[in-house]
Amino acid sequence: xxxxxxxxxxxxxxxxxxxxxxxxxxxxxxxxxxxxxxxxxxxxxxxxxxxxxxxxxxxxxxxxxxxxxxxxxxxxxxxxxxxxxxxxxxxxxxxxxxxxxxxxxxxxxxxxxxxxxxxxxxxxxxxxxxxxxxxxxxxxxxxxxxxxxxxxxxxxxxxxxxxxxxxxxxxxxxxxxxxxxxxxxxxxxxxxxxxxxxxxxxxxxxxxxxxxxxxxxxxxxxxxxxxxxxxxxxxxxxxxxxxxxxxxxxxxxxxxxxxxxxxxxxxxxxxxxxxxxxxxxxxxxxxxxxxxxxx
Amino acid sequence: xxxxxxxxxxxxxxxxxxxxxxxxxxxxxxxxxxxxxxxxxxxxxxxxxxxxxxxxxxxxxxxxxxxxxxxxxxxxxxxxxxxxxxxxxxxxxxxxxxxxxxxxxxxxxxxxxxxxxxxxxxxxxxxxxxxxxxxxxxxxxxxxxxxxxxxxxxxxxxxxxxxxxxxxxxxxxxxxxxxxxxxxxxxxxxxxxxxxxxxxxxxxxxxxxxxxxxxxxxxxxxxxxxxxxxxxxxxxxxxxxxxxxxxxxxxxxxxxxxxxxxxxxxxxxxxxxxxxxxxxxxxxxxxxxxxxxxxxxxxxxxxx
Numbered sequence: 001x002x003x004x005x006x007x008x009x010x011x012x013x014x015x016x017x018x019x020x021x022x023x024x025x026x027x028x029x030x031x032x033x034x035x036x037x038x039x040x041x042x043x044x045x046x047x048x049x050x051x052x053x054x055x056x057x058x059x060x061x062x063x064x065x066x067x068x069x070x071x072x073x074x075x076x077x078x079x080x081x082x083x084x085x086x087x088x089x090x091x092x093x094x095x096x097x098x099x100x101x102x103x104x105x106x107x108x109x110x111x112x113x114x115x116x117x118x119x120x121x122x123x124x125x126x127x128x129x130x131x132x133x134x135x136x137x138x139x140x141x142x143x144x145x146x147x148x149x150x151x152x153x154x155x156x157x158x159x160x161x162x163x164x165x166x167x168x169x170x171x172x173x174x175x176x177x178x179x180x181x182x183x184x185x186x187x188x189x190x191x192x193x194x195x196x197x198x199x200x201x202x203x204x205x206x207x208x209x210x211x212x213x214x215x216x217x218x219x220x221x222x223x224x225x226x227x228x229x230x231x232x233x234x235x236x237x238x239x240x241x242x243x244x245x246x247x248x249x250x251x252x253x254x255x256x257x258x259x260x261x262x263x264x265x266x267x268x269x270x271x272x273x274x275x276x277x278x279x280x281x282x283x284x285x286x287x288x289x290x291x292x293x294x295x
Numbered sequence: 296x297x298x299x300x301x302x303x304x305x306x307x308x309x310x311x312x313x314x315x316x317x318x319x320x321x322x323x324x325x326x327x328x329x330x331x332x333x334x335x336x337x338x339x340x341x342x343x344x345x346x347x348x349x350x351x352x353x354x355x356x357x358x359x360x361x362x363x364x365x366x367x368x369x370x371x372x373x374x375x376x377x378x379x380x381x382x383x384x385x386x387x388x389x390x391x392x393x394x395x396x397x398x399x400x401x402x403x404x405x406x407x408x409x410x411x412x413x414x415x416x417x418x419x420x421x422x423x424x425x426x427x428x429x430x431x432x433x434x435x436x437x438x439x440x441x442x443x444x445x446x447x448x449x450x451x452x453x454x455x456x457x458x459x460x461x462x463x464x465x466x467x468x469x470x471x472x473x474x475x476x477x478x479x480x481x482x483x484x485x486x487x488x489x490x491x492x493x494x495x496x497x498x499x500x501x502x503x504x505x506x507x508x509x510x511x512x513x514x515x516x517x518x519x520x521x522x523x524x525x526x527x528x529x530x531x532x533x534x535x536x537x538x539x540x541x542x543x544x545x546x547x548x549x550x551x552x553x554x555x556x557x558x559x560x561x562x563x564x565x566x567x568x569x570x571x572x573x574x575x576x577x578x579x580x581x582x583x584x585x586x587x588x589x590x591x592x593x594x595x596x597x598x599x
Binding site: 048049052222224247248 | 589590591593595
């Protein structure tokens with residue numbers, strides 16, 4: 001008798017836990033031979049609501065951690081990922097990658113986490129400034145994380161795509177809610193399993209799966225989401241997102257669907273800067289140029 | 296007129312409480328789905344029942360003034376909303392609140408009788424009450440002597456409440472049982488009966504100063520005490536759960552419980568109150584969600 005196959009149900013990731021979608025709905029992405037890959041949650045607006053509450057609760061802890069600590073945690077994540085590479089390679093192959101391509105994608109993903117781990121305590125030096133002013137003030141500008149950021153992963157690159165969005169967003173202390181690729185969602189939830197066993201505090205990274213078309217209206221209108229990064233394929237989406245986000249002036253970033261996630265511009269401190277806010281402080285001092293300096 | 300001159304002997308033997316039955320009933324109430332139409336009615340009603348409370352050692356006059364302006368104008372984007380029922384402060388700040396709320400229908404409630412412990416001589420407690428009433432408090436929230444209750448001195452507890460009631464004059468008296476310190480549901484039922492027969496206008500669960508604050512099962516038992524008294528005498532007594540109620544969903548469950556235990560007559564701020572500080576903003580956020588269709592952010596609501 002032939003054995004009945006067990007098709008894995010991938011649950012979503014909210015606040016460090018793996019709940020099923022509140023809606024109870026699911027979908028089955030297909031492989032190249034039109035066979036179902038897995039059961040994935042079809043997330044609803046209420047899942048988004050719960051994820052935002054979790055992310056908001058995590059912002060204080062995560063942005064309050066030292067940059068050095070965040071750096072260590074991101075590096076730890078890379079280590080854990082490396083340890084489970086065979087699972088990711090196997091999933092990528094099931095989702096249509098060749099063996100070589102799968103290996104390359106996992107290699108690059110691990111390297112990308114390490115890359116942003118390194119930037120955690122360094123981007124601030126690049127973008128902060130001491131400003132010359134004509135009054136008795138020491139005036140300086142620094143970057144602070146924007147807050148709760150929604151990231152819509154590219155359709156291509158089941159693992160590297162979502163990593164390329166999450167890593168720069170959380171490097172500065174933001175909390176992130178990521179929506180996985182609709183057609184290739186497996187690696188996102190496996191990555192969540194890695195995150196759950198790293199030292200990332202619950203709620204800093206949350207993963208939803210499902211249809212972007214269903215969720216877009218709720219993504220853009222949610223008042224407690226501070227920024228949205230759209231990496232999907234729909235050419236008309238950026239305009240709709242900009243319009244919908246006007247109610248709370250969400251920071252919006254769209255990256256044209258980049259087929260080439262290996263391109264140099266996908267790994268840059270500017271992607272960290274995109275989700276930060278400048279804070280300028282005027283600190284009173286006794287006399288200008290007291291130390292014979294121009295600031 | 297209540298028979299509070301007779302003393303503890305007038306309190307009937309309290310029936311024993313079926314704790315499993317109470318839990319089961321609360322379970323079913325919390326699992327029920329509440330539809331948007333009902334929420335639209337319920338949320339403003341909750342707001343109108345809130346005793347906006349600040350009872351901290353660090354309270355300043357400005358903090359109380361700020362709380363009062365919040366009480367008057369809950370949210371500028373929704374002027375159609377009612378105001379809260381009362382502002383609840385320490386006796387020393389009653390005058391500040393009274394002045395800030397002048398010309399509105401919002402009452403000033405004051406805790407008294409050596410709140411929150413109640414460990415003082417009756418003379419001190421009565422002086423505390425008279426002072427608060429003299430300052431202009433419309434409502435007095437007293438604490439019962441839990442120590443005496445545990446010692447079995449029910450006479451003392453009863454007489455104390457009766458004396459405080461007398462000292463209140465026209466002010467309405469809420470009697471805080473501090474159920475977290477009273478014990479099991481049977482003891483809570485007994486304390487409720489004592490308070491009601493001694494002349495309480497309201498019975499209230501908690502001070503909010505200990506971790507074990509208001510809960511639905513406790514409230515259910517107290518509501519049943521009120522119901523039994525009403526059936527016997529025809530006199531209505533109010534109910535005020537306080538402490539730990541910070542979410543709209545939970546507050547709506549309380550309304551369901553009140554409606555199904557006491558009936559619709561109690562669904563007004565004359566007979567039912569919430570003692571809370573952070574509940575108001577959550578209700579406002581849920582209300583605005585219904586009104587606009589968008590999930591809200593606390594960034595757009597005033598803190599106090």
